[in-house]
Amino acid sequence: MNPTPVHARPAAPAVASADGPTAIRTEGLRKVYPRAQGDLVAVDGLDLTVEQGEFFGLLGTNGAGKSTTIGMLTTLVTPTAGTAWVAGREVTADPVGVKSRIGVVSQANTLDGALTVMENLAFHGRYFGMPASAARRRALELLEQFGLADKATAKTHQLSGGQARRVMIGRALMHVPEVLFLDEPTAGVDPQARDDLWQIIGALHATGQTVVLTTHYLDEAEALCQRLAVIDHGRLLACDTPDAIKASSGAQTVIAVRYDADAAPAADALHHLPGGPHDVDIDGPTVRVRTTHPDGVLGHLLRAGATADLTVRDAITTPPSLQTAFLTLTGRDYQP
Structure with missing residues (x-):
């Protein structure tokens, strides 16, 4: 794969919605895993729209289908049925185009333990076509922004859980993605690190970054997300602002x-x-x-x-x- 260099990437055509251009749209998105004891329907006919610049959350318990949905939107999981567009590209027809326009922070720590913190970011930028000097400058900017400049030469095993998550977010932002996906970003971190990550993520959104968050923390969803999709057993139960969901559900x-x-x-x-x-x-x-x-x-x-x-x-x-x-x-x- 040879991604288009970030500094020369053409703008993606907007996917139209009733309210304007969208960052994400899905129609009847479905994922079924065949099993001997009966098929497992992980996502069942999901229809979603995420506007550009929106902070959008997928809320549900473990096993609800959130991570499978993220997997399909980021091209890691092939849909069984339905269609999804991300940053103007259809995920199955143009997976390379989607990957070049998104940043992904997974639940697991995927940092390269053989590299320094700086190298983890700079190599990611190089992969997306950035010249070495530009990648290093961008990495330094992000480390400074996330309060990690003093960890630039550290190996990743020397980081705390919260610091590692910040590095992963910085790495995902190296190529200036149109949509940032955060899959349970605060799972397993201590309360102080969780608060720090909330501030960082909120500040990113304030700059206009489109953010899609999966979480099973109710307080996190309510504190960060402008709109929420409540998912249970792969089905969409509600999609609206947190206040509107509380009001319309009859809670x-x-x-x-x-x-x-x-x-x-x-x-x-x-x-x-x-x-x-x-x-x-x-x-x-x-x-x-x-x-x-x-x-x-x-x-x-x-x-x-x-x-x-x-x-x-x-x-x-x-x-x-x-x-x-x-x-x-x-x-x-x-x-x-």
């Missing part, structure tokens, strides 16, 4: 009030709240209400308690979360 708000005594004397009033339906649970002095219509509920709980001579000691309102949205969409708890 419930939980309102909890703790009185200074057993709430049983107020049970009748507590089970007849306005604007229902509500799911009311009374456990000693604590009352929990799960509802999709939370307006006015807390006020009624306060009044019902006062009528029964109960004083409120604590009150907490927990809005819908991706956790509760997943439960509503799938009928089961989210188990990463």
Whole structure:
């Protein structure tokens, strides 16, 4: 393979969508793995659109089909059916064109242990047609950007897990890709390294970089992604902003009030709240209400308690979360 040099790469034709040019579009994308005990459908008819400059997330538990989807979009996995376009190129018809326009950071550490940190980046640039001097300059810029300039001559086994991930992201950016794919980039790293990676990834997106992230961390998906595709058993359950997914899924708000005594004397009033339906649970002095219509509920709980001579000691309102949205969409708890 002889990729087009990055400094001379022609612009990819835009793939049209209703809202403008897109970075990724899939139609009926499907992957089936034949097995003696029955075929495994890893991805089942996926239709997605990712806009240029968007931070897009694939959210699901382990085995949901996220990594298989990324594999097909990055040409590493051949689709069984359907079509996908990435950076203006169709993945099966023009895999070389796709590879030259994307950067990929996999779950596994794929750095070359025989090379220094600098060499890992510079050799990647050379592979994509960059002159040696330009590759070295670009590598130094990225190491400086990611706070790794002092590790340029270190071997990769001398890096922490978080540092290795930063090097892998830098390497993926060497040839200025149109789309950056991050497959579980923070899996297995410590909390501080995870926060550092969040900042780096967020800063990249702020420059206009299109980012596609797979994650099974709910907080990561909500903190970083503009839009999310929730995938379960290879099927697309929802695709929208995190807030819209929580709202449209019918995920419930939980309102909890703790009185200074057993709430049983107020049970009748507590089970007849306005604007229902509500799911009311009374456990000693604590009352929990799960509802999709939370307006006015807390006020009624306060009044019902006062009528029964109960004083409120604590009150907490927990809005819908991706956790509760997943439960509503799938009928089961989210188990990463």
